[in-house]
Amino acid sequence: MSTTRTQVNTADAAGAGGVRPSHASSGTVAARAIGLQKTYGEKDAEVHALRDVSLAIPAGRFTAIMGPSGSGKSTLMHCLAGLDTPTAGTVMIGDTDLSRCDDTQRTRIRRRELGFVFQSFNLLPVLSARANILLPLTLDRRRPDRAWFDELVHVLGIADRLDHKPSELSGGQQQRVAIARALLPRPRLILADEPTGNLDSHSGAQVLSLLQASSRRAGQTIVMVTHDPVAAGYCDQVLVMADGLLVDQIDTPTTDSVAAAMLRHGSVAGAAGVGR
Numbered sequence: 001m002s003t004t005r006t007q008v009n010t011a012d013a014a015g016a017g018g019v020r021p022s023h024a025s026s027g028t029v030a031a032r033a034i035g036l037q038k039t040y041g042e043k044d045a046e047v048h049a050l051r052d053v054s055l056a057i058p059a060g061r062f063t064a065i066m067g068p069s070g071s072g073k074s075t076l077m078h079c080l081a082g083l084d085t086p087t088a089g090t091v092m093i094g095d096t097d098l099s100r101c102d103d104t105q106r107t108r109i110r111r112r113e114l115g116f117v118f119q120s121f122n123l124l125p126v127l128s129a130r131a132n133i134l135l136p137l138t139l140d141r142r143r144p145d146r147a148w149f150d151e152l153v154h155v156l157g158i159a160d161r162l163d164h165k166p167s168e169l170s171g172g173q174q175q176r177v178a179i180a181r182a183l184l185p186r187p188r189l190i191l192a193d194e195p196t197g198n199l200d201s202h203s204g205a206q207v208l209s210l211l212q213a214s215s216r217r218a219g220q221t222i223v224m225v226t227h228d229p230v231a232a233g234y235c236d237q238v239l240v241m242a243d244g245l246l247v248d249q250i251d252t253p254t255t256d257s258v259a260a261a262m263l264r265h266g267s268v269a270g271a272a273g274v275g276r
């Protein structure tokens with residue numbers, strides 16, 4: 001499908017030669033996509049999920065990715081996470097080019113540097129909530145920070161659900177277990193695909209405050225896909241996707257500025273999440 005959309009390129013902005021985003025004062029980039037393309041299917045069934053996306057995720061900041069359904073947000077997250085291989089282009093995590101890593105190196109980066117919260121939670125059904133939260137550290141033979149574990153399960157409201165299996169938890173509780181699992185190892189980069197999608201407004205606001213504090217206090221880099229302008233208002237910047245392209249960037253977003261951008265780019269503002 002051809003497109004007349006104007007493309008934004010934040011990779012230039014945070015790299016050489018461009019206008020640096022005002023908030024990226026340290027200039028450090030946690031992750032970068034360069035000319036990223038992802039095509040699913042073949043011939044008549046081809047879907048260009050990512051057409052040509054270049055962006056820089058500033059370190060220590062909370063970034064939202066927004067855009068209409070099908071615009072390529074999840075595909076971008078999966079490519080940034082090294083879970084999906086781009087058809088063309090490069091993903092850099094810090095200074096490491098993911099495409100040049102072998103499976104062992106990629107696994108090490110995923111375990112040591114990245115944390116994920118997916119729409120499907122990806123909790124192991126046979127394990128308790130506690131064991132699920134501890135799993136990334138267990139696999140990496142690392143000891144958990146007990147105080148941080150206790151704080152996380154308390155703030156996320158799952159302290160009394162730790163001995164339950166995922167099937168014994170509500171969708172919102174499973175989501176909060178997945179968030180605790182992602183945050184406990186204190187990864188440098190957290191990729192969260194609609195982390196407040198299954199939560200009521202109170203729990204959603206708590207999760208967003210926790211994510212915001214993780215970037216402001218602990219310097220973690222967080223990238224969150226959301227459809228919700230209120231959720232995006234917790235972020236330092238919003239990147240807007242449409243038709244597999246990055247089409248807009250909003251610095252120091254507010255609920256109103258995000259809602260206006262969503263309407264401009266064809267999303268239904270406030271369709272989901274904590275804004276209702």
Ligand SMILES: Nc1ncnc2c1ncn2[C@@H]1O[C@H](COP(=O)(O)OP(=O)(O)OP(=O)(O)O)[C@@H](O)[C@H]1O
Nearest residue numbers: 040041047048049068069070071072073074075076
């Ligand atoms: N495994 C796949 N095989 C074929 N097409 C796919 C696959 N995954 C995604 N797509 C297509 O790629 C496009 C982008 O999908 P993606 O899930 O990245 O969009 P999205 O912006 O995250 O959407 P949503 O907001 O609805 O979650 C869509 O047209 C989708 O149907």
